[in-house]
Amino acid sequence: PAPSSASSDDFLRCLSASIPSELVFTQTSHSFTSVLVSYIRNPRFSTPGTVRPLCIVTPTNASHAQAAVLCGRRHAVRVRVRSGGHDYEGLSYRSVLPDAFAVVDLANLRSVRVNRARATAWVDSGATVGELYHAVAKASGDRLAFPAGLCPTIGVGGHFSGGGFGLLQRKYGIAVDHVIDAVLVDAQGRLLDKEAMGREVFWAIRGGGGESFGIVLSWRVRLVPVPPKVTAFIVPVSIHDGAVDVLTRWQEVGPALPDDLFIRVIVMNGVATFQSLYLGTCDALLPVMRGGFPELGMNRSHCREMSWAESVLYVYVGSGHPIPVTDLLNRTFPMDSSNKATSDYVRQPIGKNVWAEIFGWLAKPDPGIMILDPYGGAISAVPEPATPFPHRGGVLYNIQYMNFWAAGKDGEPNVRWIRDLYAFMAPYVSKKPREAYFNYRDLDLGRNLVVGNVSSYEAGKIWGEKYFKGNYKRLALAKGKIDPDDYFRNEQSIPPLVPRS
């Protein structure tokens, strides 16, 4: 039940006993809105109708996060955790139902400590992946990297706990494949490392979504070697120049090329743009492309040699101009457009005639874009139960559908476009379950049903098995161990499953 205003006051009093007042922003504080909005990345969830938190706590050390949980438990106020604020449904800072909750915003906890000799790093959840990449590249003289997402502003906390894939996934797998320790505040306010949280919970936070299990404060990760110079290229192919044929072919070669080569595709406005990272020189890349994917017509003039850190920005911005690596540290994010996204996994190549139809969808009014990320290589070699992220062997590629509209405008036609295209795609993508990527969260896939003040395991299957396949049950058992009362919950958190003894 929602707490009464009496318990909200008690909650705030409890916080003030353990957390300096300048780190707590209540709805009446004059900086409340600016602190709330500072990490909202989708203006769709920054409207007068959005359910806002009672207060925002901005810890500067672990004890503040522990105090927020202890006070929340005592006074029946739930907390939601925000790291980078990129959640597609805004669940780190808003609630769908009018519940009273507090946000624990980790933006102040963002140090990165790289140990070059051991090729490891400790990174706090409030760091962005751009800050992590910058620190790793700098400390290693461009010899080490970390395999995670492309957008530099995404927060380590949400990104790692939901999987984390990017340009290095075919060579090295994804972020959670390289997490070797973590520090978690659980629902009892305890501070737990890998040993203390236990095998099942440590497994669960590596892909099962952190918000179900507690507040992950930091992560220890294994870094991976990269050559000091890599090669990036961007090749657009329009529908008039054979985009349908090249894309149809890409589905087979993209996931089968050598693991050093990653070629993703952005499809929009009648153009398929092939964006690539190769872990080697242009001289070495050219014969690989000629032998493996001549249909693309890639040649030396497309090659851009640069450091791995530079390649992240080059491919992310997609502009063709080199960008200084210090831009990886930029935390600002344009707030001019709202968006809606969802995802699919493809296990059988889609026919050429269907691709021609898909280009028709992309030419309708208010169209969005599709981003295709090839699997195969290391990401697909990990067994499904090894981490909660189950989209491994047999996946050819991931599709992300995204539609944008000007902030403040009615996005109904854009949202409808996504839903209609998603329905159209059903015969061509994975089935039983129709798989989806947890970090591309979509509440259309289903929401929790709370029964007797606990999220229902059975009802959660509808979305849980799409994101986690057979790992959903094991996640629910891990949740049952660490948070049987379901204190940490949101619209798509893992429900607790407690075996009857």
Ligand code: FDA
């Ligand atoms: P946010 O802070 O909103 O958190 C997301 C979820 O995790 C929330 O439920 C939150 O409560 C929970 N959470 C956050 N921090 C936590 C913590 N410390 N402990 C426990 N729970 C925590 N993905 C990808 O794999 N590859 C990519 O290249 C991209 N690119 C990309 C670009 C852009 C522009 C966006 C908006 C998103 C992506 N993503 C992505 C998706 C991204 O991985 C996903 O949105 C992450 O959850 C974002 O993490 P944040 O910490 O930024 O989000």
